[in-house]
Amino acid sequence: MRRLFNKIFKEETKLLAPSLPSNLSYSDFNFMTKRGFLGKKLSQYLGLHKEEGDSLFYLSFSKRSFTNPEKEKRNELILYLSERMLKWSEQKLDVPYQIKRLDVRPDIQNAMLKAYDIYKNDLFSIPHLAEKQRLTGSFNDEKWEVYRDVIFAATQEKFLLITKEEVNKHKEGIVLCEGTIKERSDIPICRNLAKERLEAEGFSHSTIMSWLLVLSEAITNTIKHAEEGKMTIIKDEKNHEIRFIIEDKGPGFDLKDLPKKTLLAGYSTKKSLGQGFTLMMKMAKRVLLFTSSKGSIIILLFDIRKEHKDKLSNG
């Protein structure tokens, strides 16, 4: 919580303080801060301007409660939804389930689901859950190894969980290009950058197109389910591989949800098709995943020997 407060106040001190309702207790103030922060995040995920998010944050301090706002008052509506999320959590209700039951636009639902996923420990921390997570520990080594081996075998060696050290090994090679993934508009920017560099390397059009399709899925996941991503394309001639590395600072994957999220076609925690991983697995030679509560790194491997053979047989 302290981290969250510091983060907010560092950013906000330059803005004017709002006029607060009288007789606010610490817990009222705490609640308004969380609600404002959540509202600001929702506005960011909905693609609204930063200024709008800032004014939303301040609006949160003007009232104790935002009940039944009119549909056209967008900022009040966002704060009302943020308030509902915090209340559900206080009442120990299943927040994602409640979000999915709401009669609001799917993009708003997805923004709410994403905010819950990313801030569930900071904003919605439920003591027994935190304790349970600590005990079952997503990164209990022995358990992690069992998951890794079973998933690897079940996917015919296509999907492999890796450690941070193993990620670094996969970063060795020539960096063809790098791009940041922060907003939806970065998806086509990264895709075009990758396309240009891969064309310059002389890969065939059809190969590049199929690689870009998979890359788009991974980048889109960063926007939909995480925050602050980065794409790096590595050419590793020694191992005859092209590797797409997509890193993010999102919520990561809980070990127990990992098989469903990555291997079950049609499974999505958002209002979506749940086909991204299925496609990545189908098209890439191998998919590697490093995940922690601070973020994930997905590495898509493609064989370039095959590409050269194709080129020879075509030519």
Ligand SMILES: Nc1ncnc2c1ncn2[C@@H]1O[C@H](COP(=O)(O)OP(=O)(O)OP(=O)(O)O)[C@@H](O)[C@H]1O
């Ligand atoms: N970078 C990520 N960080 C955290 N969770 C993720 C990330 N990428 C995917 N997920 C989780 O894995 C689930 C499955 O991802 P997948 O790409 O297969 O489906 P989707 O993104 O929900 O739907 P689609 O890709 O068909 O639009 C997601 O619903 C989400 O819960």
Ligand SMILES: [Mg+2]
């Ligand atoms: Mg996806």
